[in-house]
Amino acid sequence: MNAHNDTSLSIAQPHGLRLSAKVGLGLVGLGLLLITAAWFGAKLPAAPGLLAVSLILLAAGTVIHARGLYLHLPEGIKNNGVWLRSISSKGAVAWLIGIVLTGFYVLLYWFPQYLGLGSKDVPNSGLVAFFDPLSRLLNGNPASQWFVYGTLYTVAILAMGYKFILKYRHNRYQVVRTISVMFFQTGFAFLIPELLERLNSGKPYFDKDLKNMWPLNYDFFFDWHLGNLLKGGNFGLFMLIFGVAMIFLISPILTYFYGKRWYCSWVCGCGGLAETAGDPFRQLSDKSLNAWKIERWLIHSVLVFVTLMTVAVIYSYLAQNDGKLWIGKDAFAWGTAAFFLVAGGLVFAFRKRFEGLKDQTAWLVGGVSVIIGGILLINTFSDAKHILFINSFELRKVYGFLIGAAFSGVVGVGFYPLMGSRVWCRFGCPMAAILGLQQKFFSRFRITTNGGQCISCGNCSTYCEMGIDVRAYAQRGQNVVRASCVGCGICAAVCPRGVLKLENGSTDLSARTDETRTIRIGKEGVSLL
Amino acid sequence: MHVVILGNGISGITAARFVRKLSDYQITVVSSETDHFFSRTALMYIYMGHMRFQDTQPYEPQFWKKNRIDLKRARVERLDAGSKTLHFDSGETLAYDKLLLATGSKSNKFGWPGQDLKGVSGLYHYQDLETMEAYSPGLKRAVIVGGGLIGIEMAEMFHSRHIPVTFLVRETSYWDGILPAEESQMINRHIRENGIDLRLQTGLKEIEDDGTGRVCAVITDKGERIECGYVGLTAGVSPNIDFLKDSGLETNRGILVNEYLQTSLPDVFAAGDCVELRQPQPGRRAIEAVWYTGRMMGETVAYNIVADTAVNRQPSTINRQRYNPGIWFNSAKFIDIEYQVYGDIQARAPESHVSIYWEHPEGRKSVRIVYDKNTSSVLGFNLMGVRYRHEVCNKWLREKTPVETVLQNLALANFDPEFFKTYEKEVIAVYNRQSGRNLASKRQGRLDEVIQFLKGRAVESRG
Numbered sequence: 005m006n007a008h009n010d011t012s013l014s015i016a017q018p019h020g021l022r023l024s025a026k027v028g029l030g031l032v033g034l035g036l037l038l039i040t041a042a043w044f045g046a047k048l049p050a051a052p053g054l055l056a057v058s059l060i061l062l063a064a065g066t067v068i069h070a071r072g073l074y075l076h077l078p079e080g081i082k083n084n085g086v087w088l089r090s091i092s093s094k095g096a097v098a099w100l101i102g103i104v105l106t107g108f109y110v111l112l113y114w115f116p117q118y119l120g121l122g123s124k125d126v127p128n129s130g131l132v133a134f135f136d137p138l139s140r141l142l143n144g145n146p147a148s149q150w151f152v153y154g155t156l157y158t159v160a161i162l163a164m165g166y167k168f169i170l171k172y173r174h175n176r177y178q179v180v181r182t183i184s185v186m187f188f189q190t191g192f193a194f195l196i197p198e199l200l201e202r203l204n205s206g207k208p209y210f211d212k213d214l215k216n217m218w219p220l221n222y223d224f225f226f227d228w229h230l231g232n233l234l235k236g237g238n239f240g241l242f243m244l245i246f247g248v249a250m251i252f253l254i255s256p257i258l259t260y261f262y263g264k265r266w267y268c269s270w271v272c273g274c275g276g277l278a279e280t281a282g283d284p285f286r287q288l289s290d291k292s293l294n295a296w297k298i299e300r301w302l303i304h305s306v307l308v309f310v311t312l313m314t315v316a317v318i319y320s321y322l323a324q325n326d327g328k329l330w331i332g333k334d335a336f337a338w339g340t341a342a343f344f345l346v347a348g349g350l351v352f353a354f355r356k357r358f359e360g361l362k363d364q365t366a367w368l369v370g371g372v373s374v375i376i377g378g379i380l381l382i383n384t385f386s387d388a389k390h391i392l393f394i395n396s397f398e399l400r401k402v403y404g405f406l407i408g409a410a411f412s413g414v415v416g417v418g419f420y421p422l423m424g425s426r427v428w429c430r431f432g433c434p435m436a437a438i439l440g441l442q443q444k445f446f447s448r449f450r451i452t453t454n455g456g457q458c459i460s461c462g463n464c465s466t467y468c469e470m471g472i473d474v475r476a477y478a479q480r481g482q483n484v485v486r487a488s489c490v491g492c493g494i495c496a497a498v499c500p501r502g503v504l505k506l507e508n509g510s511t512d513l514s515a516r517t518d519e520t521r522t523i524r525i526g527k528e529g530v531s532l533l
Numbered sequence: 534m535h536v537v538i539l540g541n542g543i544s545g546i547t548a549a550r551f552v553r554k555l556s557d558y559q560i561t562v563v564s565s566e567t568d569h570f571f572s573r574t575a576l577m578y579i580y581m582g583h584m585r586f587q588d589t590q591p592y593e594p595q596f597w598k599k600n601r602i603d604l605k606r607a608r609v610e611r612l613d614a615g616s617k618t619l620h621f622d623s624g625e626t627l628a629y630d631k632l633l634l635a636t637g638s639k640s641n642k643f644g645w646p647g648q649d650l651k652g653v654s655g656l657y658h659y660q661d662l663e664t665m666e667a668y669s670p671g672l673k674r675a676v677i678v679g680g681g682l683i684g685i686e687m688a689e690m691f692h693s694r695h696i697p698v699t700f701l702v703r704e705t706s707y708w709d710g711i712l713p714a715e716e717s718q719m720i721n722r723h724i725r726e727n728g729i730d731l732r733l734q735t736g737l738k739e740i741e742d743d744g745t746g747r748v749c750a751v752i753t754d755k756g757e758r759i760e761c762g763y764v765g766l767t768a769g770v771s772p773n774i775d776f777l778k779d780s781g782l783e784t785n786r787g788i789l790v791n792e793y794l795q796t797s798l799p800d801v802f803a804a805g806d807c808v809e810l811r812q813p814q815p816g817r818r819a820i821e822a823v824w825y826t827g828r829m830m831g832e833t834v835a836y837n838i839v840a841d842t843a844v845n846r847q848p849s850t851i852n853r854q855r856y857n858p859g860i861w862f863n864s865a866k867f868i869d870i871e872y873q874v875y876g877d878i879q880a881r882a883p884e885s886h887v888s889i890y891w892e893h894p895e896g897r898k899s900v901r902i903v904y905d906k907n908t909s910s911v912l913g914f915n916l917m918g919v920r921y922r923h924e925v926c927n928k929w930l931r932e933k934t935p936v937e938t939v940l941q942n943l944a945l946a947n948f949d950p951e952f953f954k955t956y957e958k959e960v961i962a963v964y965n966r967q968s969g970r971n972l973a974s975k976r977q978g979r980l981d982e983v984i985q986f987l988k989g990r991a992v993e994s995r996g
Contacts, residue, residue: 078726080869084693088582174869176952292593452980454948455923457864457873459824460543460591461575466584475591496950498583500866502873502920505948509980 022076028069035061042134043120052137059159066163070170079174081498083467091421092284098421106418113409116149142198144205151198157277158194162186164280171283177493177506181269185276188215193273200239208232210240215271217250219310220435222408226400227321256442262508263449264439265491272435274428277417278469279492282425286494289424289471296471299431299488306407307437308372313403315340315380316396341380348373407432426469430488440487448508449491450516451484453477458503464495478503485517534558534842537619537629539609543824544805545635546570547831548838549602555839555851560601561627563619565608567659569594573637574824576662577686581693586659612780614798631838634777634788634796634803635831638770638822641679645766647740652748653764656683665690665763672696674761676751678737679768680707682865685720687765688729689868699730699759701737701751710880713888716917717880719896720867727868740764770822772807785809787820792855794834802838804830814857816877821858829858860930862923870897875926876913878903886912889936889967891960893918900960904936911939919956920948924987937972940964944978945986 021029038058041048048054074082090097111118120130128136132147135155139147165186172178197212204212210232211221218224224247233240258266268275278286289295322333352370355363416428429436443449451474458481464474470488474495477484484504496504536552538545541564549560575589597604605627611620612632619627640655642648654664665687675691677684680702691698704710706717707724724731736754743749750760772787783789783797787809790796796803806822808830813819836854864873878901879886885906892899898918904911910933914926925946929939943957957974965971976982 078723078869083581083583085582087585175950176954177950180952454920455927456825456828456862457923459574459864460572461578462572462584462588462591463575463578466588479591493950500871501864502871502948505920505950507951507980509984511981511984 022072025069025072028065028067028072031061031065031068033065035059035065039131039134043131045130055134055137059155062159063163067166070167073167074170074173082171083498086284086287092287094288094422098285102419102421105420106414109414109418112149112153113413119149119152121149122146139198142195143201145201154194157273158189160281161189161273161276164283165276168280168283172497175493175497178497181493182280184270185272185279188271189273189276192271204236204239207236207240210236210243212243214243214246215267216273217247217255217435219307219314219438220272220274220433222310222314222403222434223400225314225318225321227317227324230318230321255439256446259439259442259449260447261449263447263489263491263506264436264443265449265489265506267439268429268436268490269492274412274416274433275490278420278425278429282417282420282469285420285425286469287424287466288422289426289430289469291465291468291471291473296473299471302431303433303437303440303488306411306432307434308376309403309407310434312376313396313399315376316399320396337380337383341377344373344377344380348377424469424471426471426490429490430470436488436490443489444485444487448510448513449485450507450509451477451489451495452505452507453481453483454501454503454505456481457501459501461500463498463500464504467494467498469494474504483516534630535628536560536631536633536838537627538562538633538635539619540564540635540637540805540807541567541570541604542573542635542637542805542827543570544637544827544831544834545633547828548633548635548804548835550600551832551835552838553600553602555835556842558631558839558842559603561603561605561629563605563607563609563627565606568604568606569597571659573657576656576659577690580662580665580690609776612777612782612801614781614801617800630800631842632801633834633838634774634801634807635805635827636773636807638806639773640766641769641771642766643768645737645739647742647748648766650740650742650748650764651746652762653740653766655766655770656687657770665765668763669694669696672762674699674759675763675765676701676759676761677765677767678751679766680704681767681769682708683770684765684767685724685867687767688724689727691763692727692729692868697730699732699761700724701735701753702731702733703736705734707731707733713878713880713882713890713901713915715890715892716872716899716901716915719892719899719917720870722896723868723870770806772809772820772822774807792857793837793853794830794856795837800841802834804834810856817858817861823863825862826858830856860927862927870918871916871920873916873921874914875921875923876903876911876930878913878915887967889940889960889964891956891963893956898956900956902936902939902960904939908933909935909937911936914946921946922948922983925983928987936964937970940972941975942986944974944976945983947978 035058038048038054038061042054042058087093089095091101092098116132120128120132120134122128122132127133128146132149132152135147135152138155139145139151165182168182169179172182192215193213196214200212201209208231210229211224213221223229230244233244236243255267269279319333319336322329322331322336326332348370351373352366355366355370411432412428416432419427458475458478460475460479462475464478465472465476468474469492470490472484472486472489474484491506493506496506534556536558538549538560541562545562549562552558552560569590570592571586571589572591575584578584579586579589607621607623607625609619610622613620617629617632619629619632621627638657640657640661647653652668654661656662656665669691672691674697675687676699677687678701680700684700684702685707688698688700706714707720709717712720721731721733732753738752738754740748741750741752741758748761748764750758751764752758774784774788777784777788781798782801788796788803788807789811790803790808791811794802794804794808805827806820808820810819833854833856836851840851840853860876862873862875864871866872882888882903886903887906889902889904890899899916900919901915902911903913903915911929913930914921922945940961943960944955947955947957949955955978961972961974
């Protein structure tokens with residue numbers, strides 16, 4: 005019995021990685037090497053075939069690595085050694101990856117010529133030229149730095165998504181959710197826009213990613229984009245109407261029913277990368293009360309910023325096209341002012357009706373809205389050149405640089421290995437801010453806790469990528485209703501006592517945040533419920 | 534009024550928090566183990582690299598100052614109840630008006646030869662974790678003695694670091710004093726599936742010294758010698774009360790307390806693992822060293838400490854509370870298999886207990902529902918790899934619900950994540966086969982149904 009039972013060595017491998025896991029990593033390395041060689045202008049034979057080979061090496065290498073990593077182990081949570089390995093605990097490897105990623109984003113946003121982006125007279129070279137064949141195949145044009153980025157981004161979500169699915173293969177919520185982000189990235193963000201570009205090639209460019217809504221897609225209302233949409237034929241008009249419907253109709257309804265997760269962890273591209281390639285770093289998010297305070301100020305400031313900028317930009321656009329469109333600049337200014345005054349007034353007037361809304365917050369939200377509305381009014385009366393007295397062109401340049409590039413790209417992804425995978429989503433994304441406000445005050449979604457079963461171990465909080473201290477709620481038997489929760493469901497997955505569940509219900513909409521304490525002191529002593 | 538709490542585990546800290554909620558008294562929590570409260574049940578995750586030590590601390594360091602709970606790191610050598618003073622090993626003293634003893638447990642040692650060698654340790658205190666860590670580099674094999682919850686945790690810990698483990702279990706099957714046979718065998722299989730060398734019906738005879746005072750092997754009661762660099766003693770825990778021997782406190786295996794968690798000495802209370810109830814509730818043990826009972830005792834005792842002293846406060850609205858832990862529940866995780874229990878599940882059930890037992894063909898999930906043969910009311914739920922709602926099960930148990938009602942509404946109890954396959958139909962099918970009945974599930978298990986059920990409102994059932 006003893007001899008054949010002693011299989012310890014077959015599973016508990018003393019040297020860590022299995023051979024196949026190492027081979028997979030090797031293949032990924034080879035793929036990266038080919039891409040780097042092409043970047044630095046090596047004279048490589050048969051470029052189209054070689055691009056395919058390198059992308060396949062990246063994807064297949066990750067797949068082989070993941071299979072070697074997980075398939076020989078029984079299904080279950082795989083967090084052994086997370087805080088003991090350099091890459092996932094802010095060690096030297098993490099810093100190295102962080103710096104390389106950050107550097108890549110700096111080049112991508114501000115110095116694309118170093119990636120080999122050509123111009124009217126100069127053809128692409130280096131890395132961008134390496135992707136020309138695929139770009140021509142899909143949209144008929146040479147590649148841009150954004151095509152290179154989009155392709156690598158999609159490959160990352162697909163390959164790392166596969167790894168994630170194997171890691172959580174015992175959990176169908178995780179599997180279904182990950183297939184969803186892989187699908188939306190590949191189809192809606194990558195293939196469909198590129199193919200539509202080809203079909204629509206005579207028309208000016210506009211964003212063809214259906215799921216990419218304002219304000220995450222902050223240039224939706226920019227003059228050039230609005231202009232191109234309007235010049236884009238029926239499809240352009242459809243995208244304009246659908247885009248506006250997404251903001252005011254579709255997203256609020258879906259968020260009411262399912263919480264913001266329908267977007268943030270099921271559909272969104274930023275979320276898609278965070279959930280797949282960013283998964284090894286989710287534990288690095290800061291859980292302190294201070295971080296939560298900074299989060300609330302920062303993300304809502306970005307929301308105010310993007311709103312002001314957009315109002316200013318639309319006003320400028322209407323001013324330039326006065327009389328040519330069905331709406332004039334004055335009507336727009338009046339309408340927007342009214343919207344803010346009414347919205348702010350409503351929030352304040354009904355502050356007692358919103359569960360969990362503190363008076364202080366109501367004052368702030370109401371106050372900010374009324375101030376914006378008021379300035380808009382004064383502005384309209386004073387007949388100033390710029391709405392809000394700001395030059396919209398300058399404003400959007402600042403937003404594009406600070407928020408659009410530096411925050412969402414460079415910090416958002418570059419800092420994955422140091423600050424976790426959701427830095428942008430948590431501290432910056434104005435889309436997440438809007439959906440979060442809806443989720444907090446008007447949604448059926450919450451994470452329920454299971455009676456008195458919590459042992460305060462801290463796995464839920466540790467693995468919350470949004471830095472929510474889930475345990476603080478779980479240990480007192482309170483539902484988790486937080487604006488920032490993206491509903492990834494990992495807290496429920498890693499809980500060793502089965503305490504957390506993501507649920508939707510309308511029966512108790514006004515009492516979702518009640519402290520339903522499970523241990524209660526009553527006349528009969530301590531009791532449960 | 535100065536309330537001194539000895540021990541910063543779940544009982545002591547829960548008591549401190551509630552004394553603060555109920556009063557303005559000065560509160561001092563004394564511990565020799567760590568500066569701050571941490572989740573003892575999470576020690577394993579630190580070793581396995583899932584969390585850092587700071588991640589296991591439920592409150593940030595500034596919490597204590599903000600709530601005016603003073604923390605003192607010191608070891609108590611002696612309690613002088615006459616002068617209401619604690620004497621520390623540093624020579625310092627601390628006077629109290631009310632004292633709460635929440636000193637927890639210590640690992641059992643049954644007089645095995647070699648049990649005090651270097652490289653032999655239990656797993657209860659933070660210091661045990663440090664010992665495991667210190668002996669892990671280069672460790673060729675660990676032997677774990679005792680097949681309970683801590684034993685399997687320790688096996689999983691070493692296993693996660695790729696250190697081979699031999700797991701000695703005296704019983705014929707893992708934890709078969711608590712788990713019914715099928716569940717116990719499921720865990721045997723799971724332990725072996727993970728490549729852990731499980732030796733059933735095997736006890737420890739002695740631990741061998743390598744000549745330097747360090748462990749080098751164990752000898753089992755079957756005479757086999759197993760070389761190892763570490764021995765984990767996980768054959769249960771017992772109340773940590775040695776230092777109270779000469780205090781005049783009435784103790785048995787634990788500190789004896791009444792239903793208000795008062796000890797035999799005036800102004801001295803006790804709560805948690807270190808307690809032995811003089812009169813436990815029917816069906817419950819006098820010593821229950823479980824996280825959940827520790828938490829409930831902590832809350833109860835806070836009321837009693839404050840009620841006891843609230844005479845000077847007016848108007849005093851705080852009443853004494855009897856300790857009444859309600860219906861038994863517990864949970865654990867056996868490597869990858871989660872376990873939840875609600876109510877009365879016995880390893881060797883009396884003849885009047887009837888089991889409905891369903892097991893998934895893959896053998897990693899099961900549901901057991903036990904009911905009374907005569908009254909047919911439900912008695913307990915035992916879940917492996919399936920999550921059930923505590924509140925729903927508790928309500929059915931409290932109301933002695935007929936088992937057929939439970940089965941028809943079983944979906945209300947399901948707490949598995951969305952998209953998971955559900956097994957209520959399979960469980961009902963087992964009952965139908967056993968009883969010749971033809972029940973069907975009436976519920977979908979939507980949250981709205983659950984809330985309405987818990988609030989006691991009648992919900993129209995879907996045919």
